[in-house]
Amino acid sequence: MTEVLAHDILTRAREAGVTVTTAESCTGGMVAAALTDIPGSSDIFHRGMITYSDAAKQEMLGVHAESLQVHGAVSEPVVVEMAEGARIAASADIAVAVSGVAGPGGGTDLKPEGRVCFALATASGTQVETVDFGALGRANVRAAATHHALELIRGALDVD
Known part of the structure; x- marks a missing residue:
C-alpha cells in the first residue's frame, strides 16, 4: 500500500512541478525511503533529514531549544518548526515532519507509546496534528506513521 501511495505522490508532484522533503525522527527516514524507492523520485525529492536527537533538530532544522525544553520533541510546536525548517533547508x-514515541516503552502518561505528531508545511501555511496509534509495537507504529505522513503529502498535492 505504501508503494502505491508513493507512486501516486511522485506522479502528482511531477505533474504539479512540486518538490517534497522530509524531517523525520521516530520514522528514521522511512518516509524518505518510501518515496525514493520509486524510480524517478529524484524529480521531486532532493533531500530528507533524519533528526533523531534534539541537537540534530536544532542544528539541521532550526528548532528552538526553548521549544524542545518547554514542549518536548514529541509535540506539535516542535514538529511545526521541523517542517518549516526542512522546507527552507531543502528549498x-x-x-x-514526524516525531513520536514508537516504543516499546519510553512513553509517559502525557506522551504514551504510539503517539506521533505530524506537521505539513507548504507555501500556504503549516498544518499540524497528533495521532495516537496505540501501543502497536515499534515496527507497526513506525509503519503507521510513515503511511500517515505520505497521506498528508498526497493531501497537500490535492490542494496545491
Whole structure:
C-alpha cells in the first residue's frame, strides 16, 4: 500500500512541478525511503533529514531549544518548526515532519507509546496534528506513521 501511495505522490508532484522533503525522527527516514524507492523520485525529492536527537533538530532544522525544553520533541510546536525548517533547508514546496514515541516503552502518561505528531508545511501555511496509534509495537507504529505522513503529502498535492 505504501508503494502505491508513493507512486501516486511522485506522479502528482511531477505533474504539479512540486518538490517534497522530509524531517523525520521516530520514522528514521522511512518516509524518505518510501518515496525514493520509486524510480524517478529524484524529480521531486532532493533531500530528507533524519533528526533523531534534539541537537540534530536544532542544528539541521532550526528548532528552538526553548521549544524542545518547554514542549518536548514529541509535540506539535516542535514538529511545526521541523517542517518549516526542512522546507527552507531543502528549498522544497512541501515538507512533512514526524516525531513520536514508537516504543516499546519510553512513553509517559502525557506522551504514551504510539503517539506521533505530524506537521505539513507548504507555501500556504503549516498544518499540524497528533495521532495516537496505540501501543502497536515499534515496527507497526513506525509503519503507521510513515503511511500517515505520505497521506498528508498526497493531501497537500490535492490542494496545491
